[in-house]
Amino acid sequence: MLPMERIPYSPITRRPKLALPDGKRIAVWVLVSIEEWDINSPMPRTVNTPPAGGVPTPDIPNWTWHEYGNRVGFWRLADALDKLGIEASMAINGVAVKTYAPIAEAARERGWEFIAHGYTQKNLQKVEDERADIRKTRDVIAEFTGQAPRGWVGPGLAETWNTPDVLAEEGFSYVCDWVHDDQPTWLKTKARPLLSMPFTQEINDIPIILTQHHPAAEYKARTIAQFEELYAEGETNARVMAMVVHPFIMGVPHRIALLRETFEHMASKSGTAFMTAGAIHDWYLAATGGPPAAN
Numbered sequence: 001m002l003p004m005e006r007i008p009y010s011p012i013t014r015r016p017k018l019a020l021p022d023g024k025r026i027a028v029w030v031l032v033s034i035e036e037w038d039i040n041s042p043m044p045r046t047v048n049t050p051p052a053g054g055v056p057t058p059d060i061p062n063w064t065w066h067e068y069g070n071r072v073g074f075w076r077l078a079d080a081l082d083k084l085g086i087e088a089s090m091a092i093n094g095v096a097v098k099t100y101a102p103i104a105e106a107a108r109e110r111g112w113e114f115i116a117h118g119y120t121q122k123n124l125q126k127v128e129d130e131r132a133d134i135r136k137t138r139d140v141i142a143e144f145t146g147q148a149p150r151g152w153v154g155p156g157l158a159e160t161w162n163t164p165d166v167l168a169e170e171g172f173s174y175v176c177d178w179v180h181d182d183q184p185t186w187l188k189t190k191a192r193p194l195l196s197m198p199f200t201q202e203i204n205d206i207p208i209i210l211t212q213h214h215p216a217a218e219y220k221a222r223t224i225a226q227f228e229e230l231y232a233e234g235e236t237n238a239r240v241m242a243m244v245v246h247p248f249i250m251g252v253p254h255r256i257a258l259l260r261e262t263f264e265h266m267a268s269k270s271g272t273a274f275m276t277a278g279a280i281h282d283w284y285l286a287a288t289g290g291p292p293a294a295n
Helices: 060-083 101-110 130-145 163-169 205-211 216-233 256-267 277-288
Strands: 026-034 089-092 113-116 185-187 194-196 239-245 272-274
Touching: 026 060, 026 101, 026 216, 026 277, 060 101, 060 256, 089 101, 101 113, 101 130, 113 130, 113 277, 130 163, 163 194, 194 277, 205 216, 205 239, 216 239, 216 256, 256 272
Parallel strands: 026 089, 026 239, 026 272, 089 113
Antiparallel strands: 185 194
């Protein structure tokens, strides 16, 4: 099924008004991404190009650069969120639930939402069996938390043509890979409608810091600029905003203060609702009467 078949065009200016609870204007959801990088494979990201080029295995400098985030950076992020009482959504690889069990336990204790993020940090186009990968990820999280995850974020936001169909058939309620809107929208699938959660590539520390090579101040400036515009628009029709952080990027000592200031700015506005993606899903269904009757 082609993209425009899954998401028929819908201009936001012609939609019924959406209202958040308690007169809020904007729902902000924070995604913390927890990944396990395979030391025996090329690294998904690099901070430095290996000397003399090539793809060394093992790539100790870049593997340990990422590992720092799970050992140290995550706990700074958690502290910054705790101080403002923000419950995050956590995208986690299935294998990472065991490897980084203290992180998974900390998220569970805080009431964070677990979102499936692939069994390993490998694009779905590259896994041997897409359905099996999705099932394994779901089942590992369900066993650990006592509840199957409702949401999916693909590693690298990568999908095959069949991914939304498989997700719907395997019991998922929403997906975050489609970055086409500021309000939830419905994706058509073979099984039933699947909610597309507003997500982002630009309010995301990977493109800002690693791809575009901006200083950390750009993350703060860009996030606040997007927030302010959506906050103003949300006065007449509610908006949803995602922000994405990785412990090995925004959880390092020279960036964390800017992230705290970003959270504080958004929290200072009375019309801001910090919500998990799952809570946004539930609000949207209640506000609109549920999924479309016909798929």
